Amino acid sequence: MIQPHRMMKAVYLHGPRDLRVEDADRRDVAPGTVAVDIEYTGICGSDLHEYEAGPVPIRAEGTDHSIPESDWDEHLPKPMGHEIAGTVSTVGENVEGIDVGDRVTLNMVAGCHDCRYCATGKYHLCEQGDGGVVSSRGFADRIVVPESMAVPIPDEVSLRHATLAEPLGVSLRGVRRSGLDSTDRVAVFGAGPIGLGVVAAAAAGGAREIYVSEPRAARREAAEALGADVVIDPTAIDAVERIKRETDRVEVSFECAGTATTLTDALRSTAYGETVVVLSVFEEEVSIHPNDIMQAERQLVGSFGFQGGPLASRSEFATVLDLIGDGRINPEPMITDTVPLDGVEAAFEDLRDPDSDQIKVLVEP
Structure with missing residues (x-):
């Protein structure tokens, strides 16, 4: 006992x-x-x-x-x-x-x-x-x-x-997986902790412009505080049309909400030949049209977790802690x-x- x-x-x-x-x-x-x-x-x-x-x-x-x-x-x-x-x-x-x-x-x-x-x-x-x-x-x-x-x-x-090194590490890995360049415009669909981390990591990485689609006002406000340039309420306006009108589609998008709608929106807001990264855990299967990938030659990339094991202290965790320490991420x-x-x-x-x-x-x- x-x-x-x-x-x-x-x-x-x-x-x-x-x-x-x-x-x-x-x-x-x-x-x-x-x-x-x-x-x-x-x-x-x-x-x-x-x-x-x-x-x-x-x-x-x-x-x-x-x-x-x-x-x-x-x-x-x-x-x-x-x-x-x-x-x-x-x-x-x-x-x-x-x-x-x-x-x-x-x-x-x-x-x-x-x-x-x-x-x-x-x-x-x-x-x-x-x-x-x-x-x-x-x-x-x-x-x-x-x-x-x-x-x-x-x-x-x-x-x-x-x-927050753990969720921010997930987000940072997603940004790294995207191949983000400082000339790239970014769209983030879903501003929960992972989506907000993507905003922060993309801003720290020098993204040219960051669009965020999120229905909750408090999360849109947090996205702005973390570096988003444009926040969109998808219940009030079509996020894809807004992004297309202002950018002719972005170079990189991130799906961070885990729904069929946000996955399709992430694809269709991304320029032909460019990259969509999926970071969400989906609770069930969703349907997308494969032609949104094939006919546009878009790359659909998965990103899961972060490096660990013997690399734990040299992985995304270390980078995130450095970014927090020097003030590039708050x-x-x-x-x-x-x-x-x-x-x-x-x-x-x-x-x-x-x-x-x-x-x-x-x-x-």
């Missing part, structure tokens, strides 16, 4: 719209691992997808990218929370380069180190990444992780802002609330409300 002093509180998903704060064992460090006292954990879009639909696999092409409800017992209850920043409290044997007291953010990509993708440094595409999106106990006051996941935070970056407009651990489920409900002004909510255990 686990002793009371060995327990802590953590958040687990038991099924769609069923989050519970429960007792969990307080794990010891092992060789090669570190314990981190968590200061903040962000609520991620993938967390919301699982809260809405149940456990969602990272890659499951053979089962239409879903886990059948009959198999949920294998994955539930599932620990939640993976956008984490905190302070190292204990280090295990054989840990080098991380010390007690270091402030870190966590890159939760591990990799099996044995498949074809890990062999070429693409740990985020590891073939073993086929379970739940992430199974980490980030909505808690402490977590134990491999040393490689702990990315040091520069002195000039706050723990609050470093918590994550503050994205952060709209901070809640205690027992306020997690209410925050999830608020985030899924289409009339809510919430964007990124941080949990402070």
Whole structure:
């Protein structure tokens, strides 16, 4: 039996719209691992997808990218929370380069180190990444992780802002995958945290002009604060027609909303021969017309996560932390609330409300 002093509180998903704060064992460090006292954990879009639909696999092409409800017992209850920043409290044997007291953010990509993708440094595409999106106990006051996941935070970056290294890393990878040039005009469809991160990363990368299509006023305002030149309410005006009228189509577009409409709009607002990047997690299949790709010779590019594993401290995380540190990205407009651990489920409900002004909510255990 686990002793009371060995327990802590953590958040687990038991099924769609069923989050519970429960007792969990307080794990010891092992060789090669570190314990981190968590200061903040962000609520991620993938967390919301699982809260809405149940456990969602990272890659499951053979089962239409879903886990059948009959198999949920294998994955539930599932620990939640993976956008984490905190302070190292204990280090295990054989840990080098991380010390007690270091402030870190966590890159939760591990990799099996044995498949074809890990062999070429693409740990985020590891073939073993086929379970739940992430199974980490980030909505808690402490977590134990491999040393490689702990990315040091520069002195000039706050723990609050470093918590957003994970979503901003996703966005930065998408911008890198696009091949963005400083002469390019950009369209972003969807201004949730990932779309807003794309705006910030594209602005930092010198994009010539940035258009954002987003129905929520608070998110349009955040997009402007992060560097958008033109924001469009697609419920009031046709975003594609506006973009085409002012630019004769952009060179790069980003789909960040996860709907059939925004995917088609991203394609049709992009110039012939240019690039569309998909960063959304789609909850279901959508239909597009293949001729929007073929006849226009557009490139449809997927972008998933960020580099991790042994590359964690040299990946998009490091670049994002540098961009925050030197002021080229200010994550503050994205952060709209901070809640205690027992306020997690209410925050999830608020985030899924289409009339809510919430964007990124941080949990402070």
